[in-house]
Amino acid sequence: MAVTGQQPPLTLFVRLKLRVMANNMRGKAWRIVLFVLGLVFGLWWSVTALFLLAAPGFTDSLDGAVLASALGGGVLVLGWVLLPLVFFGVDETLDPARFALLPLRRRTLVAGLLVAAMIGIPALAAVLATSGLIITAALLGGWGAAVVQGAGTLAGLVLCVSASRAVTSAFATMLRSRKVRDLAAILLACLAALIGPVQIGVTALAATADWDRLLGPARVIGWTPLAAPYTMGIDVAEGRAWAVPLKLLVTGVTIAGLLWWWSRTLESAMLGAASAGRAKAVARDSDASPVAQLFPRGMPWLPRDRYGALVAREARYWWRDARRRAGLITFAVIGVVMPVMINVTSGGLSGSVPPVVISLTMVFVGVLGSATLANQFGYDGSAYAANVVAGVPGAVELRARLMAFTTYLGPLLIVIAAIVAAFLREPASIGVMLGSLGAAYGAGLAVNLLVSLHGAYALPETANPFAINTGSGVAKSLLSILGLIGATAVAIPIVVVTALAGDAPVWLALAGPLGIAYGLVAAWLGTYVVGDMLDHQMPELLQAVSPNR
Amino acid sequence: MVKRFDTNVAVAGIDLDVPAGSFYGLLGPNGAGKTTTLSMSVGLLRPDAGTAWVLGHDVWADPVRAKALLGVLPDGVRLFDRLSGAELLAYHGLLRGMDPAVVDQRARELLDVLALADAGRTLVVDYSAGMKKKVGLACALLHAPRLLVLDEPFEAVDPVSGALIRDILHRYVAGGGTVIFSSHVMEVVERLCTHVAIMAQGTIKRVGTLDEVRGDRSLEDVFVEVVGGRTATGEELAWL
Numbered sequence: 001m002a003v004t005g006q007q008p009p010l011t012l013f014v015r016l017k018l019r020v021m022a023n024n025m026r027g028k029a030w031r032i033v034l035f036v037l038g039l040v041f042g043l044w045w046s047v048t049a050l051f052l053l054a055a056p057g058f059t060d061s062l063d064g065a066v067l068a069s070a071l072g073g074g075v076l077v078l079g080w081v082l083l084p085l086v087f088f089g090v091d092e093t094l095d096p097a098r099f100a101l102l103p104l105r106r107r108t109l110v111a112g113l114l115v116a117a118m119i120g121i122p123a124l125a126a127v128l129a130t131s132g133l134i135i136t137a138a139l140l141g142g143w144g145a146a147v148v149q150g151a152g153t154l155a156g157l158v159l160c161v162s163a164s165r166a167v168t169s170a171f172a173t174m175l176r177s178r179k180v181r182d183l184a185a186i187l188l189a190c191l192a193a194l195i196g197p198v199q200i201g202v203t204a205l206a207a208t209a210d211w212d213r214l215l216g217p218a219r220v221i222g223w224t225p226l227a228a229p230y231t232m233g234i235d236v237a238e239g240r241a242w243a244v245p246l247k248l249l250v251t252g253v254t255i256a257g258l259l260w261w262w263s264r265t266l267e268s269a270m271l272g273a274a275s276a277g278r279a280k281a282v283a284r285d286s287d288a289s290p291v292a293q294l295f296p297r298g299m300p301w302l303p304r305d306r307y308g309a310l311v312a313r314e315a316r317y318w319w320r321d322a323r324r325r326a327g328l329i330t331f332a333v334i335g336v337v338m339p340v341m342i343n344v345t346s347g348g349l350s351g352s353v354p355p356v357v358i359s360l361t362m363v364f365v366g367v368l369g370s371a372t373l374a375n376q377f378g379y380d381g382s383a384y385a386a387n388v389v390a391g392v393p394g395a396v397e398l399r400a401r402l403m404a405f406t407t408y409l410g411p412l413l414i415v416i417a418a419i420v421a422a423f424l425r426e427p428a429s430i431g432v433m434l435g436s437l438g439a440a441y442g443a444g445l446a447v448n449l450l451v452s453l454h455g456a457y458a459l460p461e462t463a464n465p466f467a468i469n470t471g472s473g474v475a476k477s478l479l480s481i482l483g484l485i486g487a488t489a490v491a492i493p494i495v496v497v498t499a500l501a502g503d504a505p506v507w508l509a510l511a512g513p514l515g516i517a518y519g520l521v522a523a524w525l526g527t528y529v530v531g532d533m534l535d536h537q538m539p540e541l542l543q544a545v546s547p548n549r
Numbered sequence: 550m551v552k553r554f555d556t557n558v559a560v561a562g563i564d565l566d567v568p569a570g571s572f573y574g575l576l577g578p579n580g581a582g583k584t585t586t587l588s589m590s591v592g593l594l595r596p597d598a599g600t601a602w603v604l605g606h607d608v609w610a611d612p613v614r615a616k617a618l619l620g621v622l623p624d625g626v627r628l629f630d631r632l633s634g635a636e637l638l639a640y641h642g643l644l645r646g647m648d649p650a651v652v653d654q655r656a657r658e659l660l661d662v663l664a665l666a667d668a669g670r671t672l673v674v675d676y677s678a679g680m681k682k683k684v685g686l687a688c689a690l691l692h693a694p695r696l697l698v699l700d701e702p703f704e705a706v707d708p709v710s711g712a713l714i715r716d717i718l719h720r721y722v723a724g725g726g727t728v729i730f731s732s733h734v735m736e737v738v739e740r741l742c743t744h745v746a747i748m749a750q751g752t753i754k755r756v757g758t759l760d761e762v763r764g765d766r767s768l769e770d771v772f773v774e775v776v777g778g779r780t781a782t783g784e785e786l787a788w789l
Contacts, residue, residue, distance in 0.1 A: 290635035290656040291642075291649045309643035313629060313636075320631040320672070382627035385593055386688070389623075390644040391616040539595045 007105060013112035017119050035121075037478060042125035053132030057139035063215055065136050065234045070218035072133070073156060073230030076126060080160035084168050096266050110263045117161050127157055133230055141237025148244055149233020155251045156229035162255055166262035223247070225254035299407065306392065307400050314404030317379070323459065324379055327372045332412055335365050339420050353424055355432050359498040362436035365416060366519075367487040369409050370444025374483045376401060376452045378459045382546040388538045395531030402445055402523055413437045431508050435515025436494050442519020443490035446526025448483050453530055453537065455479040456544040490522060550589050550599035552582075559585040560596075561751035567696075567744070569604065572722045573729040574738040574759075576768075577748035578776050583731035584624045584700055586748070590729075591621045591698050603696055617645075620694035622685045624701055630674035634665045634684045637673055638691055645692040652691070659687040663713065679710035686714060690721070697721065699730035703737050715741060735769040749776045 025031045053072050056064030099109055117123070130153045138146035222231035228247040235243040295302055295312045302308035318324045339361040343353050377384055387397060417433040494515050501507035534541065552560040560582040567573045577583045588594035590601040592608045592615070601608040606615035628637060635656060642652030660666040663683040668676065673684055682702060689697060697718070703711050718728055718741065732738055738745060739759070745768070746756040754775045755762050763771050 289653040290639040290660075291653050293633065294636040294639040294643075304643065304649040306643055306646055309640050313632065313640050316636070317629070317631055380629070382623070383629045385621075385623045385627065386629060386641065387644065388593055389591060389616060389619065389621045390641070391592075391613050392644060539593055542593060 007108040008112075010112055010115045013116040014119060017116040021119075034478060038121050042121040043128070046125035046128035049129035050132035050135075053130065054135040055132075057136030060140070062140060062234075062238060065133075065140055065237065066222065066231070067214055067218050068136065069133050069231045069234045070222040070227040071214075073130070073227035074221050074224075076130065076230075077156070077160055077163060077226045080122075080126070080164040081167050084164050106263050106267070110259055110266065113266075114158070114162060114165070114259070117165060118157065123157060123161060126160060127153065130156060130230060133233065137233030137237055141233065144241075145233045145236035147233075148236050152229040152232035152247070152251075155248070155255070159225065159229055159251055159255050159258070162258040162262060166258040166265070169262055169265040223250065225250055228254075307396055310387075310392070310397060310400030311404045311407075314401050315407055318404065318408055321379060328408060331369055331372055331409075335369060335412065335416050336419055339365050339416065340423050343420060343424055353426070355429060355501075355503060356495065356499045358420070358424070358426075358429055359432055359436040359495045361420075362417065362433045363440040363488060363491050363495055366413065366437045366440030366442075367444040367484055367491065369413060370441050370448050370487060371480050371483050372409075373401070373405060373445065373448045374451045374480050375456060375459070376405075376448075377456045377541055377545045378452075380545060381458065382542070384542050384545055388542050393531065394534030394538075395527050397534065398449055398527040398531050402449075402527065405445075409441070413441060428508055431510075431512035432498055432515075435511035435513070435518075436491075436498070438512075438516030438519040439494040439522075440487065440491035440519070442516075442521070442523040444483070444487035445519075445523040446530075447486040447490060449526045449530040451479055451483045451486075453534055453541060455482075456541055458545050458547040491519075494518065550586065550596040550601065552585050552589060552594065552597055558751055560589070562599075563748075563751075563753055565746060565753065565756070567727060567729050569695075569727050570722065570725060571727055571744045572718070572742050573727070573744045573746070574742035575729060575731040575746050575748060576733060576735075576738060576772060577731070578733060581748040581776075582751040583748055585751075587698055587700050587729070587731060588623075591619055592616060593621075593623065617692075618695045620689035620692065620697045622682075622689045622697075622699040622702055628673055628681065628685055628688070630676075630681075631672055633670055633672055634660055634668060634676075634680075634687075637684060638687055641688040642691050647692055655691055656687075659690065662717070663687055678705040679707045682706050683710055683714065686717070690717075695726060697726060697728045697730075699728065701732060702730050703732055703734055711737075735767075735772060739763075739768045747772060747775050 025035060049072070053068050056062075056068050096109070096113065104112075134146050134149045134153060137149035221227045222235075228250040232244050232247050235241065235247070291304060294309060294316075295304070296315055299312065299315060302311055318328060342361050343358060414434070417430060417437055421427055421430045421433060494511070498507065498511065550560060550563050552558075563582075563586055565586075575583050575586070585594065589596045589599075590603075590608065592601075592612050595609070600610070601615075603615040603618050606618065608615040629640065630637075632640060638656035638659065639652055642656060643649065657666075663686070665680060665684055665687070668680065673681060676684065682705070686699070686702065689699070702714055702718075706714065715737070718730075722728055742759050744757065745759050745762045747754045747762065755771065759768070762768070
């Protein structure tokens with residue numbers, strides 16, 4: 001291209017994204033399968049949502065339309081912001097850092113990346129789902145309302161995408177720098193906690209089945225950026241066309257603000273690690289011997305041998321590697337917030353919570369915690385070659401990894417059980433909680449060892465801890481879901497026993513030790529069986545986790 | 550040994566004999582299959598056919614014995630780089646089943662010799678390219694292997710570090726060790742190696758002692774001829 005300062009058209013970014021997506025799948029049958037699975041899953045979800053959102057139109061219910069548009073829109077926008085942080089990661093098919101050397105204006109780059117980000121299954125699903133609101137608007141308010149709603153739906157998509165990009169980009173920049181990681185943790189906690197009040201409100205109000213009481217909050221939400229774009233057409237149908245320009249303004253200002261925020265953090269993402277607070281020395285006594293330096297002070301019981309070295313290295317990595325740390329922090333927040341919310345809303349306010357519910361939520365927490373390991377070898381990348389060359393026995397490798405991870409997760413799980421017990425004011429059920437946690441965590445570890453070996457995939461070498469390659473976005477969520485289902489299945493006996501035993505004092509006393517023992521046995525069996533598989537597949541595993549270059 | 554990636558043949562049948570005590574250079578242009586060959590020889594990549602022997606031990610049938618004799622510096626030196634140099638060496642030593650006291654003593658010595666002791670508290674991820682190569686080499690040397698397999702040990706290394714690495718490798722071979730390394734830097738190979746193999750398109754094109762391969766010409770001339778390079782006529786790129 002001649003040096004004229006002319007900026008490329010946005011279609012170029014779209015073509016680039018499509019080309020990269022296609023090339024990623026070329027000759028890789030499993031990636032195509034995963035893509036199709038993702039597409040099917042996305043379509044299934046969005047068609048369901050479409051019917052739900054279109055229902056008020058068919059039943060001729062204006063109130064229903066207000067509720068559907070405000071609450072549906074709000075949930076959608078929140079989902080776009082939170083889910084990438086928590087589960088799926090951001091699709092970095094077009095890594096901003098790759099554009100750093102090109103003479104692109106920031107405005108062009110942001111617009112281009114934004115447009116490119118709208119190509120993909122999530123955006124398609126969101127558009128399809130929210131078009132249910134267009135149907136509702138058309139049935140209730142005629143063509144004018146439908147056209148306004150259509151424009152609003154598109155604006156909503158732009159809002160969703162820019163919000164998700166801005167938040168993840170900002171969050172990634174923060175996590176990269178070790179100094180502000182605590183701040184990042186607090187931010188994430190706040191974001192995740194946003195789910196809480198909404199959930200409590202919705203559940204409490206839905207329980208009373210008094211939809212009129214929801215109308216007020218829904219109308220308020222309709223004026224916030226969360227749902228402003230999605231409620232425009234309904235406003236027209238209700239004869240309040242004057243609201244449309246105001247809501248467009250709310251949406252436009254929000255989008256502009258988000259894009260500005262994104263472009264700020266984008267710059268630091270493009271400059272890459274060079275500016276992100278490098279050259280961090282490990283503040284420690286350098287006179288200590290190398291072996292003493294390797295082993296964390298907090299783990300003096302580790303043997304000074306191969307197993308001990310593996311545990312020590314893993315333990316250091318869970319804290320020093322931004323990607324792993326992101327996994328730990330997100331789990332810490334969700335692990336505390338989610339069970340408290342579920343248990344409190346499912347009757348904690350009125351009185352006692354059945355042991356089965358407590359047990360089930362704890363199983364979910366334990367399983368979710370162990371799922372952090374689902375791609376544990378992917379975190380290592382090609383550095384795993386060191387272990388292959390040294391010929392580490394598979395069982396030793398896996399036992400060490402579980403031990404290191406558990407030194408972080410174990411205390412965390414106990415704290416979660418204590419917090420939930422305190423919230424419910426049911427100290428007697430702490431045994432059931434610990435037992436369910438232990439059983440689910442151990443079972444989850446065993447299942448995720450298997451997943452981490454057979455479902456390992458390479459993470460891109462970028463500084464963004466949430467980055468994943470396209471295709472592996474589906475792979476990642478699919479594998480985590482498979483792991484979650486499998487682990488829950490293995491852990492279910494403890495829930496069944498709890499359901500049968502109810503409040504029997506014997507079980508309240510025995511559940512703790514029995515559940516933990518169950519988990520220990522499951523994890524041990526896992527290292528034994530999967531370790532044997534690993535012994536025969538080390539080179540293949542290394543290849544799977546090495547990024548293509 | 551043979552290796553295919555999908556339809557792409559990376560290594561199309563290679564038979565290489567590296568004499569014990571030799572300083573062996575594996576030459577080839579980018580994409581010739583050097584890294585693939587070395588990876589298959591040390592047990593990092595499973596060959597589609599064939600195997601590798603290290604001092605009488607089959608790498609793929611008897612990996613434990615063979616790997617104990619091997620020291621490896623993989624390409625791109627992706628190390629566990631969230632550790633400091635000392636921590637990384639301790640990790641590698643213990644991973645090899647060495648006694649902690651020996652690990653401490655050797656690691657300290659290696660860090661001193663390789664001029665990495667000053668960086669003792671910095672994480673390897675923050676090292677310069679040359680320092681990363683040096684600490685990677687230290688990891689490969691720590692357990693005193695009998696065979697060193699180095700992939701591009703002189704790539705992106707400054708002259709001072711390069712000279713240091715050369716000295717250490719010289720001393721290692723003089724002490725009875727064997728070195729095989731890949732490179733496309735002719736001067737280094739010409740200065741160091743006793744034996745040379747030139748690879749292109751997944752096969753060995755020339756092999757033998759350094760003098761056998763180059764004859765009375767320079768190694769670079771032989772290399773360009775074997776690989777089939779082209780020379781610029783001066784006509785193209787006139788706009789530059």
